[in-house]
Amino acid sequence: MSGADGARVIAVEAADGHRYELLARIPAQPRRSLLWLPALGIAARHYLPFAEALAARGIAVFIHEWRGHGSSSLRASRAVDWGYRELLERDIPASEAVIDATLPGLPRVAGGHSLGGQLACCRLALAPAAAGTLWLVGSGAPWWRAFRLRERLWLPLAYRFLPWLADRAGALPGRHIGFGGNEARGLLRDWAATAISGRYAAIGLGDLEPRMAAVDVQVRAALLERDWLAPASSLQYLLSRLPRAQAEVTVLSASALGVPADHFAWMKSPHAIAAWLGS
Numbered sequence: 001m002s003g004a005d006g007a008r009v010i011a012v013e014a015a016d017g018h019r020y021e022l023l024a025r026i027p028a029q030p031r032r033s034l035l036w037l038p039a040l041g042i043a044a045r046h047y048l049p050f051a052e053a054l055a056a057r058g059i060a061v062f063i064h065e066w067r068g069h070g071s072s073s074l075r076a077s078r079a080v081d082w083g084y085r086e087l088l089e090r091d092i093p094a095s096e097a098v099i100d101a102t103l104p105g106l107p108r109v110a111g112g113h114s115l116g117g118q119l120a121c122c123r124l125a126l127a128p129a130a131a132g133t134l135w136l137v138g139s140g141a142p143w144w145r146a147f148r149l150r151e152r153l154w155l156p157l158a159y160r161f162l163p164w165l166a167d168r169a170g171a172l173p174g175r176h177i178g179f180g181g182n183e184a185r186g187l188l189r190d191w192a193a194t195a196i197s198g199r200y201a202a203i204g205l206g207d208l209e210p211r212m213a214a215v216d217v218q219v220r221a222a223l224l225e226r227d228w229l230a231p232a233s234s235l236q237y238l239l240s241r242l243p244r245a246q247a248e249v250t251v252l253s254a255s256a257l258g259v260p261a262d263h264f265a266w267m268k269s270p271h272a273i274a275a276w277l278g279s
Contacts, residue, residue: 014091034059053273056274120136134218
């Protein structure tokens, strides 16, 4: 069915019964398909302008919905928890299956913003055939040593405080503290473990680094000039986890974007990024 904004809305159910809606912008003659993974705490609908800009360039875009946000049937709480394993082995494969059924045979692109870009890398480690190309926007590893000195002074404390707060509250009250949304305890533990150790691993999945090292894809990464949440050093560290990947990185300024070149403003004016990725 189609939503009021013209996006195609596809009902999806993961293997464990989690239900959500995949938003799609499909041009008349698509030349490739993209599964786009949002940033932490961001609902899929916020990427519709980006999807529209890519669809105008012949890219069929499917915007994934994170468990616990937007159209998801679940909300994180003391009684309902999940981590990277549920996202990587249940939800993302369910979205991939929809794309396979909707547009079989098209070249596949995996991509994401911020945490979405990191989990796109992790998904390719688990399923290398899921895509032959990887697109990243405002994404980088959260490892505390991959940031400037002034962030390194306080980031380790934040990475320990956030999982502690989520454990105490039953879920991270992200909207109240200005970081993420209502986030599951397990998700925060997996994320913080990478942020502190510099290694990608997850409860129930083990160490992902050897499998990430084997991923062989073409990468296009858009770096936002004033993005302190995903600076160049953070992006380069993430790309170093994919040593076989061939990466092309571009740096976008406010003048190129028409909006501030920070972590989120580009979503309101995504045409420059869409033009570069879709070229």
